[in-house]
Amino acid sequence: MRGHWQGSGRCARSPSRAGRDEALSAIVEFDSVGLRYGTGAEVLRDLDFRLGRGTFYFLTGPSGAGKTSLLKLLYLAQRPTRGRIRLFGEELSEAPRDVLPNFRRRIGVVFQDFRLIRHLSAFDNVALPLRIAGKSEVDVEGPVREMLAWVGLADRASARPATLSGGEQQRVAIARAVISQPEILVADEPTGNVDAEMAGRLMNLFSALNRLGTTVVVATHDIGLIASIPGAQMVRLENGSMVDPTGALRNPPPDRGQG
């Protein structure tokens, strides 16, 4: 349950061997990050943390705490209004717009509302990341069929989202998110529209991906879900700030550096 979201000062500035090792293992680093929309108040404040490779994280907090905004920063849909974000070892806070797509292709996203393209079949929705990455149709067919079978939708490949149930749409969204074997998987309330049994199955999928080395970040309110992944790290957001009363998230012991 202890956060692996570590103080960036340790990884970025410490000359120690432990600090360098941690920097090498970090896939995401936030340094004094703040976010505001327009001229409104900051929805995220002073976020300092590191995200280790291959670790499973739960992001919790009440509605309006800033979970979705934090995830948007993670999957590069939003730039911070202050502070620095490093992903995959690259500073991306002010990176040129043209640079971002290559990094986005290394991140899988399961949106809260699925965001399936409604006029495309389940097959085409799942195939989209591969096609965008420039894979030929020959290289798309097999993996997509395999992925649809993995999420139990092999027989619904040609179905459009409107004809799928909420759970089926959710699984198509997950299949699309993981088809390109992302290094980070970000999911915003991924089980919000499915029953308990399906939620368990989805978590098993995420866990399997995590075991294959993918860093997984799941935003959820569901305590049962969190309990279903032993060893997962948890971080809580409140009013746009990370809750860290003991300071353990900002200055964790060295053995917390590895996921």
Next chain:
Amino acid sequence: MFDWLFAAPAERRLLPGGRFRGPTPFVIAIMTFAMMTVAAAGLALSNAAGLVAQGIENRYAVQIPAGTNILPRALAAARSSPGVVKAEPVPEAEMRRTLESWLGPAGVDDQLPVPALITLDIADNANLAAIARRVEAAAPGARFIAHREVLEPLLRAIWVLKWLALSLVALMAAATSAAVVLAARGALDTNRSTIEVMHGIGATDIQVTNLFQRKIALDSLVGAMAGAVAAVLVLLLLAGGGTAFAGDLMGRSPLHGLDFVMLGLLPLALVVLATWVARTAVLSTLRQAT
């Protein structure tokens, strides 16, 4: 260079709806039709003006107030002057017929004095002053009137019409561009969710732009072809009527070979313009959006 034009079926499916839906093909068809007909009119006018100007450039009317008595002397003086290509008297009956259309029966009244007239064509390098001196010596009071002076208002009107036609073509191209910008933005708005998903999973602005650019290019191509066919049909129809009359006046077709080439290139130019405008508008909108 034209990779964007050829898309796999899966890529084409990303934008919903069949091809040639929406306003773009119709707008382009109407604009192509209007541009081609207006351009054809402008070119025909330009050719007519050129032909008329060329025909009257060195033509003069010599008016001899003293009448027909001294016409032979004046004619002989004109014909013997260096640089005179042709000097012909205007028959009195012809002049009286002309007067009749203005004055009625009084115009053909023998009592009405009419001046004698000579139509004079001179060479490009002829010395008009020297010719005039010789004719005046033979026929005192003879007055030279350049045909260009008489027809100048008409030529100026034709010149204005020609440039008006070209301006209209340019304005229609601008209006087409504006319509394409609106169509592109409308398409972006309609497909906003698709674009957001594509961006979210790593599509570049160029990849998204290519989808819309291809659709608008193909829509424009179809529209331009339809508009061009309609314009050609109308021009052919006119060629059998009014334009034939103009051709008779000019002694040949009012449009030349190069004109047909230019008219043929117009739809293609419009497609290229629409495609370029669409690309610019989509890229610009995408870059402003996020």
